[in-house]
Amino acid sequence: MNLQEKAISYKEEVINAIQEAIRIKSVEEAPLPGKPFGKGPAEALSYFLQLGESMGFEVENFDNYAGHIDFGSGDETIGILGHVDVVPEGEGWSHPPYAGEIEDGKIYGRGVLDDKGPMITCLYAMKAIKDSGLKTGKKIRMILGANEESGWGCMDHYFGKLNMPHPDLSFTPDSTFPVTFAEKGIMQVVLKKRYENSENIKIKGGNAFNSVSEKAFLEISEDSGKIISDHINSFNKDKNYKIEMEKKSGNLIFTSNGKSAHASRPDKGYNAISALMKLISESGYRGGALEEIGIFFSEKIKMETNGRSMGIAFEDQDSGQLSLNIGMISLENNNLEISVDIRYPVTVEKDAVLKGIEKNASEFGMEMEITGGKDPLYVPRDHFLVKTLMDVYKDVTGDMDAQPIAIGGGTYARAIKNCVAFGSLLKDQEDNMHQKDEYLEIGKIDTWLKIYAEAIYKLAK
Template identity: 85%
Template sequence: MNLQEKALSYREDVINAIQEAIRIKSVEEPPLPSKPFGEGPAEALKYFLDLGKSMGFEVENFDNYAGHIDFGSGDETIGILGHVDVVPEGEDWSHPPYAGEIADGKIYGRGVLDDKGPMITCLYAMKAIKESGLKTGKKIRMILGANEETGWGCMDHYFGKLKMPQPALSFTPDSTFPVTFAEKGIMQVILKKKYEDGEKIRVNGGNAFNSVSEKAFLEISEESGKVIADHVSAFNKNKNYTVEVEEKSGSLVISSAGKSAHASRVDKGYNAVSALMKLISESGYRGGALEDIARFFSEKIQMETDGKSMGIAFEDRDSGELTLNIGMISLENNILEISIDIRYPVTIEKEAVLQGLEKSASDFGMAMEIHGGKEPLYVPRDHFLVKTLMDVYKDVTGDSEAQPIAIGGGTYARAINNCVAFGSLLKDQEDNMHQKDEYLEIDKLDTWLKIYVEAIYKLSK
């Protein structure tokens, strides 16, 4: 039995393990004693480490921030970086988001693609190498974080505070195939403004910086909101928009529905917050904070995803154009917060982006607070790591024309040197990460197993 056949022999075990991992709701929650990201991420980390231990690997948990699973020995280490946490599930799933149900040849569940499914697959690829008896000249180390989706405190703890050694070469299966050689810079900012006391109006939308807002709501008095409500029918004639009006104890609740997507692929989604603000602006509504916010969107955001109206529509040859996502909005007690996620090209200085954002905010009397971000990643196309992984991908898939790619997503490849994203989405897989009904087609597992077992073995020889 060759190495690929050995990996394929674990197919049913992989399916079962993915289902079990999905059943753990590992969305970040308020910290608990010895559990910095809450119960779910800690439970998911324990599940992975226990699974690795059951395979005969050495495992260690680092304060429930991160953990690693080791196999083999050598002067150098090959790293496989991934995460066990997930983004919130959102609404309107046709299958329960934390059940791991199988239907029509697909496993459904939050995290099945991002990143539990790929990491389970890589773990079984490690087992195949171990059980095959093939010799490796380097240690293989799977490094698992519990806070990738919401801040990377896991990697800061593991590599920063604890000073754990960086692997010589690494990959993370948290993007698309073939090999991601460039990742755009990430910038997350919050625009804030306090309005004078006025009519009690509530606006709420979105649930994460890095997800396109799927739902947005405006609660306003029936009298003030009539002009907006009267415009809904005309507004909905555009098939992209779905807005509904509901009466609620003397108030109107006006809701906007969009389509969720990862902030790195804003073109795959439809922003409910931007659509709601477009409705308010076009309705001719006048008065106080809501008019000011709608005018800000009309002048500085519109339905754009490239930041053009803010003067930040940068692009370059290697990584393409800047993307801008309105992740969340909140207007409560006359205090406004708009959460924005930006992915900027690898050759563009972040100061140029910040200047455009600051000017746009100041034009409307808003303060800007930097919430977080990551520097761009660039590994040359002719680097040994990129070339080796490209060769494996081409050999397994037969896709001889494939070329390394650049993305707007942010992966753990940025956490250390000499690391790239490698998979896991194949060319014919739908990218539904961060969306409702996230699913993995079971027949893709065969290709995943073949690619990852070969990649891990060849890097570790």
């Protein structure tokens, strides 16, 4: 039995392990003693480490921030980086998000693509190499983080505070095939303003910087909101995603329904926050904070996803256009906060983007607070790591025309030197990461196992 056949022989075990991993709701929560990101991420990390230990690998948990699973030895180390945490599930699922249900050949669940399914597959690829008795001249180390989706505190702890060594060559299965040689820079900012006399208005929308808002809400008194309600029917005409209205305790509640997508590709979604603001602006509403917020969106945001009206629609040949996503909004007790996620091209200076946002926000008296970000990643196309992984992908899939790609997503490849994203989405797989009814087609697992077993072995031998 060759390596690829050996890897495929574990397919049923892979399916079962993915289902079990999905059943752990590993969304970040308030820290608990010994659990810096809450109960769920710690449980998910423990599950992966116990699974690795059951395969005969050496494992270690680093304070429930991160862990690693080791196989083999050598002067050099091959790293496989991934995460066990997930984004919040959101609403509208037709399958329970934390059940791992199988229907029509698909496993449904939050994290099945991002990143539990791919990491389970890589772990069984390691097992296939081990059980085949193949000799490797390098150590293989799977590094698991518990806080990738909301801050990377896991990697800061593992590589920063603990000063763990960087592997010599690494990949992370947290993007698409074939090989991601460039990742745009990421910045997350919050635009803030304090208003007076807006206590009778509430706005709420979105649940994460890095997701297109699927729901947004406006609550306003019936008298003040009449002009908006009068405009709903004409606004909703010929649109796929509707804004609904209900009356409750003398107030009008407007609910904007969008379509979620990853913030790296906001053009794949429909932003409920932007749509709600468009309704307010087009309705002719006048008065105070709500009017000003509506004007800000109509002039500076619109329904765009490239930042053009903010004057930051940068673009380059390697990584394409800048993307801008309004991830969250809140107006409550006179305090406005707008959470913005930007992915900027690899050759663009971060300060040029920040200056553009700050200039436009200041025109409306808003202050800008930088809350997070990552520098761009660029590994040359002719680098040994890129070339080796490209060769494996082509050999297994027969896709000889494939070329390395650039993305707007942010993966662990940025955390260390000589690391790229490698998979896991194949060309004919739907990208529903961060969306409702996230699913993995069971038929794709065979190809995943073949690719990852060959890739890990080729890098490690």
